[in-house]
Amino acid sequence: MIRISNVTKKYGDKKALDKVSFEVGDGEIFAFIGHNGAGKTTLIKAIVGIHDFDEGEILINNKSIAKEPVACKKEMAYVPDNPELYENMRAIQFINFICDMYEVDLKRREKNIKKYAEMFEITKNLNDTIDSFSHGMKQKVALIAALAHDPKIIILDEPFVGLDPKAVFDMKELMHEMAKDGKTIFFSTHILDVAEKLCTKVAIIKKGKIVKVGNMKEIKGDKSLEKVFLELEK
Amino acid sequence: MNKFFSLLRVSMSEGMGIFRVYGKKQSRINKIGLPIVLAIMIMLSMAGYVDMMMEPLTEIGMEFVVLTLFVIMAALFILVEGIYKASGLLFNCRDDDLLLSLPVKRSTVLAIRIMKFYLFETMINAIVFVPAMIVYAMKVGVGASFYLVSLTALFILPILPIVIASLVGGLIAFSSARFKHKNLVQIILTTLVLLGVLFVSINIEDILQTLAQNAKSVNEIITKLYYPAGQYIQLVLDFKIMDYLMFVATNVGLFVLMLLMLGSVYYKINSRVKIVKTNTVSYEYNLKINQPLVALIKKEIGKFISSPVFLINAGFGLVLFVVVVVLACVNMNATLDMISKMSFEISEDTIINYMPACLFGLIFFTSMMTSITSSMISLERKSFNVLKSLPTNSMMIIMAKVLAAVLVMIPILLIGDIVMMVRFNFNIWQILMIFASSITMPLVAELVGILVNLKYPKMNAQDDTEVVKQSMSSMVAVFVGMGSSIVMLYIIYNAFRSGLSASEIVGAGLLFSVIALVLLVAYLWKRGTKDFNSINV
Numbered sequence: 001m002i003r004i005s006n007v008t009k010k011y012g013d014k015k016a017l018d019k020v021s022f023e024v025g026d027g028e029i030f031a032f033i034g035h036n037g038a039g040k041t042t043l044i045k046a047i048v049g050i051h052d053f054d055e056g057e058i059l060i061n062n063k064s065i066a067k068e069p070v071a072c073k074k075e076m077a078y079v080p081d082n083p084e085l086y087e088n089m090r091a092i093q094f095i096n097f098i099c100d101m102y103e104v105d106l107k108r109r110e111k112n113i114k115k116y117a118e119m120f121e122i123t124k125n126l127n128d129t130i131d132s133f134s135h136g137m138k139q140k141v142a143l144i145a146a147l148a149h150d151p152k153i154i155i156l157d158e159p160f161v162g163l164d165p166k167a168v169f170d171m172k173e174l175m176h177e178m179a180k181d182g183k184t185i186f187f188s189t190h191i192l193d194v195a196e197k198l199c200t201k202v203a204i205i206k207k208g209k210i211v212k213v214g215n216m217k218e219i220k221g222d223k224s225l226e227k228v229f230l231e232l233e234k
Numbered sequence: 235m236n237k238f239f240s241l242l243r244v245s246m247s248e249g250m251g252i253f254r255v256y257g258k259k260q261s262r263i264n265k266i267g268l269p270i271v272l273a274i275m276i277m278l279s280m281a282g283y284v285d286m287m288m289e290p291l292t293e294i295g296m297e298f299v300v301l302t303l304f305v306i307m308a309a310l311f312i313l314v315e316g317i318y319k320a321s322g323l324l325f326n327c328r329d330d331d332l333l334l335s336l337p338v339k340r341s342t343v344l345a346i347r348i349m350k351f352y353l354f355e356t357m358i359n360a361i362v363f364v365p366a367m368i369v370y371a372m373k374v375g376v377g378a379s380f381y382l383v384s385l386t387a388l389f390i391l392p393i394l395p396i397v398i399a400s401l402v403g404g405l406i407a408f409s410s411a412r413f414k415h416k417n418l419v420q421i422i423l424t425t426l427v428l429l430g431v432l433f434v435s436i437n438i439e440d441i442l443q444t445l446a447q448n449a450k451s452v453n454e455i456i457t458k459l460y461y462p463a464g465q466y467i468q469l470v471l472d473f474k475i476m477d478y479l480m481f482v483a484t485n486v487g488l489f490v491l492m493l494l495m496l497g498s499v500y501y502k503i504n505s506r507v508k509i510v511k512t513n514t515v516s517y518e519y520n521l522k523i524n525q526p527l528v529a530l531i532k533k534e535i536g537k538f539i540s541s542p543v544f545l546i547n548a549g550f551g552l553v554l555f556v557v558v559v560v561l562a563c564v565n566m567n568a569t570l571d572m573i574s575k576m577s578f579e580i581s582e583d584t585i586i587n588y589m590p591a592c593l594f595g596l597i598f599f600t601s602m603m604t605s606i607t608s609s610m611i612s613l614e615r616k617s618f619n620v621l622k623s624l625p626t627n628s629m630m631i632i633m634a635k636v637l638a639a640v641l642v643m644i645p646i647l648l649i650g651d652i653v654m655m656v657r658f659n660f661n662i663w664q665i666l667m668i669f670a671s672s673i674t675m676p677l678v679a680e681l682v683g684i685l686v687n688l689k690y691p692k693m694n695a696q697d698d699t700e701v702v703k704q705s706m707s708s709m710v711a712v713f714v715g716m717g718s719s720i721v722m723l724y725i726i727y728n729a730f731r732s733g734l735s736a737s738e739i740v741g742a743g744l745l746f747s748v749i750a751l752v753l754l755v756a757y758l759w760k761r762g763t764k765d766f767n768s769i770n771v
Contacts, residue, residue, distance in 0.1 A: 051770055052767060069627075070625050073623065086533065088537055088541070092519040097532075100523065100524045100525070101526050101529060101530075102625060106523055110521060126519055
C-alpha cells in the first residue's frame with residue numbers, strides 16, 4: 001500500500017508538486033497520468049526515495065519513506081522511464097548486482113531470473129554487455145532486475161516505452177497476475193488506451209496538483225479516458 | 235561555410251564546458267573567466283621559469299635554446315595528450331548519430347572533428363610556447379620577422395604531433411575494435427604507447443643536457459630529430475622569405491596529407507569501433523551471492539577497469555610509482571647520480587639512509603595524485619538514480635567508492651614498498667610505518683576526492699572524458715593533490731636539513747596522515763549523506 005498525504009516539492013519558488021494526496025491499495029493497478037512536465041516523474045522519484053520533498057508524508061506499507069528509507073525501498077521495485085543502467089556490466093551481472101543489494105537468496109534469484117528472462121525473450125542476451133542493447137532491451141533488463149526480488153510494490157515510470165508488442169502484452173499479463181497476488185502496481189503512462197483497459201484506479205496530475213483521482217469507472221463514466229484527460233487539460 | 239562554423243561552435247562549446255557545475259546557474263565570469271585566469275596563471279609560471287633559464291644562456295649568447303626547449307616540450311605534451319584524446323575526439327564520438335543525420339557532407343563532419351582537435355592542441359601549444367616567445371622577445375630585442383615567424387609557428391608547430399597522435403590513436407582504435415574486450419585492449423595499447431613516449435622522453439634528457447652545454451651544435455641535432463623546431467629556430471636566427479614559405483608549406487602540406495589519409499579510412503575505422511561484439515556462444519551464467527558492500531565495491535572496480543579514460547587518467551600516478559621504484563632498485567647508481575647533480579649537495583650514503591623518507595614522499599605524492607574518487611560520483615551520471623533507489627544507506631555507497639579506490643591503490647603501493655625495503659634494508663619500525671602510510675595515505679587522498687566530488691558533482695556529462703578531464707571536481711582534486719604534495723615535499727626536505735632522522739620524518743608524516751584521516755572521516759560522517767542526498771539527477 002502506498003499512502004501519499006499533502007506532498008509538496010518545490011524547485012526554487014516553483015511548486016513541482018502541490019499538496020498531492022492519494023492512496024494506492026494492495027492488489028491495485030494504478031495509472032498516473034499527466035502531460036509532460038506535470039510532475040509525474042517528480043512524484044515517482046519522491047515515492048521511491050530518490051528525491052526529498054518539502055512537505056507531507058509518503059507511507060510505504062505504513063512506513064515513512066523519509067524516516068525509514070531503507071526499509072521502504074526493500075519492499076519496492078522501481079523502473080525508471082529511461083533505464084540508465086551500468087553500461088560496462090553484462091546484463092546478468094547487473095541483475096545479480098541488484099539481487100545482491102536486495103539480498104535475494106540464490107534459489108529465488110535463479111528461479112526469477114530464468115522466469116522473467118524467458119518471458120521477455122532475453123535469455124540468450126544475458127551474457128552481453130548492456131552498452132550493446134537497444135532502449136527496449138535495457139528496459140527489459142531493468143524490469144527483470146526489478147522483479148527478481150519479488151517486490152510487494154512495483155513503481156514503473158513509462159514502462160511500455162521502447163518495448164516490442166510481445167513484451168508489452170507479456171508485461172500487461174504480468175501486471176494482472178501480480179495484482180491478483182495482492183501486489184501494488186503504480187505506473188505513469190501517456191498511453192491512455194492501455195491505462196484505461198489495464199488499471200483499476202487512476203490519478204490525473206496537472207501543474208503539480210492532482211485534478212482527478214479515483215476508480216477508473218468513476219473517473220471516466222461513459223466517456224473514454226482520453227476524452228476526460230483532454231477536457232481536464234483545457 | 236555557415237553550417238561548418240555553427241557546427242564547429244556547438245562542438246567546441248560542448249567540449250569546452252569545463253566549469254559547468256551541475257545544479258547551479260553560472261555566471262559568464264565563471265564560464266569564461268576561470269579557464270582564462272587558470273591559463274594565465276600557468277603561463278605566468280612558465281614565463282618565470284623561462285626567465286630563470288634565460289640568465290645563464292644570455293651570458294653565452296645562446297638565448298634561442300629556450301625557444302628550442304619549449305617547442306619540444308609543447309610538442310611532447312601535445313603528442314601525449316593527443317594520443318590520449320584522439321579516441322574520444324576523433325573516433326567513437328557520441329554525437330555521430332546526430333551529426334551524420336544532418337544535411338551536411340560526411341567530409342564536413344570529419345573536418346569539424348579535426349578542427350576541434352587542432353584548436354584544443356593549439357591552445358595547449360599557446361600555453362607552453364607563448365611565455366617563452368614573450369620572454370625571449372623582451373630579453374633579446376627582436377625584429378618584426380620574429381613576431382611573424384613565431385605567430386605562424388604558434389599555429390603550425392602543433393601539426394606534426396597532431397598528425398602522429400591521430401594516426402596512433404586511429405591505429406589503437408582500429409586494432410582494439412577487433413577484440414571483444416576492446417576497452418581493455420585500448421587501455422593496454424594506449425598505456426604501452428604512452429610508456430614508450432615516456433621512455434623516449436627520459437632518454438632525450440641526455441640530449442637536452444648536451445643542448446644546454448653545447449647549444450649551437452645540438453640545435454642541429456634537434457633539427458634532425460624534430461624538423462619543425464629546427465626550421466623555426468633557423469628562421470628566428472636568420473629570417474629568409476623562402477625558408478619561411480618552406481616552413482609553412484611543409485607543415486601545411488603534412489596536415490593536408492593527413493586529412494587525405496584519414497579521410498579515406500575514417501568512416502571505416504569509426505564504424506568498426508562502434509561495432510559491439512555480442513556473446514553468441516554461451517547462454518550459461520553463474521550467479522554468485524555477494525554482500526551489498528562487496529557488490530558495490532565490485533561494481534566500482536568494474537567501472538574503473540572498463541573505462542579507458544578513467545583508468546589511464548587515474549592510474550598514471552601508480553604507473554609512475556612503479557617506474558620510480560623499479561628505477562631506484564634496478565639503476566640506483568644513475569638515480570643517485572641524477573640527485574647529486576641536482577645540486578642538493580647530498581652524498582649518496584645520506585640519500586640511502588634517508589630512503590624511507592624519500593619513499594614516504596613518493597607514497598604521499600602518488601596517493602594525492604591518484605584521486606580516483608574525485609570522478610566516481612559524477613561518473614554515475616543518470617544511473618545515479620539506480621543507486622539512490624537501492625535499499626541501502628548512502629554512507630555505504632560512499633564508502634564502497636572509497637574502498638574500491640584504495641583497493642586498487644594499496645596493493646601496488648605495498649608491492650613497491652616491499653621491493654624498496656628489500657633493496658635498501660629498512661629497519662622494522664621503518665617497515666611498519668611505511669606499510670601504515672601506504673594504507674592511510676590512499677585513504678586520505680580518496681576521502682578528499684569523494685568529498686570534492688560530493689561538493690562539485692557533474693551529473694549531466696556526455697561521457698567519461700568530460701567527467702574525468704573537464705569537471706570542476708577532478709580539477710580541484712588535481713590542484714589539491716599538487717599543492718599538498720609540494721608542501722609535503724618541502725616539509726620533508728626541511729626536516730632532513732634540520733637534522734631529523736629518516737624514521738622521525740616518516741613517523742611525523744604518518745602521524746599527520748592519521749590525524750588527517752580521522753578529521754576527514756569525521757567530516758564525511760557529518761556531511762556525506764546530506765551532500766549525497768542533495769544531488770538530484
